[in-house]
Amino acid sequence: DQQVKQNSPSLSVQEGRISILNCDYTNSMFDYFLWYKKYPAEGPTFLISISSIKDKNEDGRFTVFLNKSAKHLSLHIVPSQPGDSAVYFCAARAPMRFGAGTRLTVKP
Amino acid sequence: DAGVIQSPRHEVTEMGQEVTLRCKPISGHNSLFWYRQTMMRGLELLIYFNNNVPIDDSGMPEDRFSAKMPNASFSTLKIQPSEPRDSAVYFCASSSTRVPDTQYFGPGTRLTVL
Numbered sequence: 001d002q003q004v005k006q007n008s009p010s011l012s013v014q015e016g017r018i019s020i021l022n023c024d025y026t027n028s029m030f031d032y033f034l035w036y037k038k039y040p041a042e043g044p045t046f047l048i049s050i051s052s053i054k055d056k057n058e059d060g061r062f063t064v065f066l067n068k069s070a071k072h073l074s075l076h077i078v079p080s081q082p083g084d085s086a087v088y089f090c091a092a093r094a095p096m097r098f099g100a101g102t103r104l105t106v107k108p
Numbered sequence: 109d110a111g112v113i114q115s116p117r118h119e120v121t122e123m124g125q126e127v128t129l130r131c132k133p134i135s136g137h138n139s140l141f142w143y144r145q146t147m148m149r150g151l152e153l154l155i156y157f158n159n160n161v162p163i164d165d166s167g168m169p170e171d172r173f174s175a176k177m178p179n180a181s182f183s184t185l186k187i188q189p190s191e192p193r194d195s196a197v198y199f200c201a202s203s204s205t206r207v208p209d210t211q212y213f214g215p216g217t218r219l220t221v222l
Contacts, residue, residue, distance in 0.1 A: 006150075032209050043112070043199050043213030044151070089151060093209060095164055096141070100150030 003027045004092050006099035013106050019077040021102050023090030026071065030092035035064060035075045038087045038101070047088075048075070080106045110134075112214035114200050120220045126188040129217045132181055133202030141211060142175055142185050143199040151199070157183065190221045 005024045013019045021035075031052045036044035050057040050064045050073070057064050063076045077084055085106050090099040113132040121127055133140045141156040155165040157177045165175070172191070177183040187194055197218050201211040 002149075034209060036213075041215065043201070043215050045213065046210045049209060091151075095156075096153055096211070098143075098151035098153075100148075 002100075003030075004090055004097045004099040006088075006090055006102050008102050009100070010103040010105070013080045013104065015082055015106055015108050016079045019075075019080045019084065019104055019106065021075040021077075021088050021090070021104065023073050023075075023099055024071060025073075025092050025097075027092070027097075028071065030094070030097075032093050033064070033066060033073050034091045034093075035062075036089040036091060036098075038089060044089055077104075080104075082106050082108050112200055112202055112212055114198075114214035114217050116217060117215065118218045118220075120222065121190055122222050123191055124189045125221075126186065127190045127194075127219060127221075129185040129198050129200075129219070131183045131185070131200030131214060133183070133200070134204075134212055135181070137202035137204045137212070138180070139203045139205075139211075140177060140183050141201040141203075142183070143201065143213075145197045145199060145216070154185070187219075190219075192221045195219055195221050 003026050034049040035047045037047045038044040048059050048062045048064050050066050066073045087101045087103050089101045115130045139158050142154040144152050154167045155175045160177045175185045197216045199216045201213045203211045
């Protein structure tokens with residue numbers, strides 16, 4: 001069962017613009033959400049997280065928004081850089097469940 | 109810190125053979141997770157250990173899969189007998205009680221079963 005869904009398998013954005021990656025979940029018991037970033041031939045690395053008691057968390061160019069009523073979260077990257085090109089996984093706990101990932105390509 | 113270490117990085121085997129994947133978590137971390145990544149299902153949690161004890165193995169697909177953690181610094185994931193549909197990248201991750209929600213992943217083992 002796919003409790004965490006990333007419906008866009010890929011996204012292409014121009015350098016300097018905003019990247020918005022979306023994630024939907026079905027389990028209302030999830031209380032913590034995370035985004036991981038993965039480069040080819042490497043394991044995922046933690047990027048940013050948000051507790052269910054918040055609706056926004058910001059860390060530099062990365063901001064995560066949580067809409068609990070819609071069971072939806074998004075990751076905003078502003079401005080996007082070519083080095084941000086990677087696969088981004090949305091995750092929720094507990095227990096930990098991951099989405100299928102969205103491949104972001106930032107074009108120079 | 110060396111990070112999470114997995115071996116081998118690549119494994120090619122024939123259907124019916126036994127496969128053993130190995131993981132060394134980050135020193136001091138007390139939780140260890142095994143994941144499988146496929147194109148169709150993304151990252152799936154197979155099993156996780158806390159203080160070397162299996163806590164949740166509901167993600168283990170079938171009895172052909174087994175995992176052990178004999179001590180705090182080593183874990184194995186075994187597939188016996190292997191099948192072509194087991195082909196995937198298998199990740200090991202670890203976390204500490206201080207920051208339980210941040211898991212540190214190893215580089216993965218790419219398994220191909222012919």
